[in-house]
Amino acid sequence: MPTNSSLQPVIVHASDDGDDVRRGLRVCKSIVDDRQCSDTVYVVVNHDAITAAPSIHREDIPDGVEVYACATALRTHGIAEESLDPVIHIVPSGIVFIAEQQQKQAFYIRL
Numbered sequence: 001m002p003t004n005s006s007l008q009p010v011i012v013h014a015s016d017d018g019d020d021v022r023r024g025l026r027v028c029k030s031i032v033d034d035r036q037c038s039d040t041v042y043v044v045v046n047h048d049a050i051t052a053a054p055s056i057h058r059e060d061i062p063d064g065v066e067v068y069a070c071a072t073a074l075r076t077h078g079i080a081e082e083s084l085d086p087v088i089h090i091v092p093s094g095i096v097f098i099a100e101q102q103q104k105q106a107f108y109i110r111l
Contacts, residue, residue: 009040009106011098018052020111021045025060027111032064039064042101046070046094054083061087070094 010031014020021043028041043065045053050073061067068089074081081090091097102108 007035007038007040009042009101009104010038011101011106011108012041012043013094013098013108013110014043014045014049014052015047015094015110016049018049018055020049021052021056024111025056025062025065027109028065029062032062038107041065042097042106043067044070044091044094044098046073048077050074050077050079053088054079056088057085058087068094068097070097 012024012028014024024043028043031037031041032039041064045067050070053069056067066089067087068091069084071081071090071092073094084090098108
């Protein structure tokens with residue numbers, strides 16, 4: 001969880017390809033390791049990248065990073081929510097979640 005509430009969260013959006021999720025987790029580690037940048041990163045996985053969600057496990061997620069999976073994309077791709085590690089948060093819509101976080105001043109990076 002955040003250690004410095006004055007830093008804005010960063011959203012890393014993986015949408016097009018499952019490989020973007022792994023790359024995104026590596027990018028997130030760099031962001032949270034730089035305490036001048038941010039100490040909280042949200043990886044939002046939707047669209048075709050959702051196919052990688054079942055392969056994400058707690059040990060893959062750096063401290064300070066939270067992963068959010070789009071329920072709509074899970075349904076579209078026939079992926080059961082129960083197949084995801086419980087550490088992954090499920091949101092009704094990845095795009096709506098991103099919009100809500102941006103209203104709260106989160107920064108946005110799309111992979």
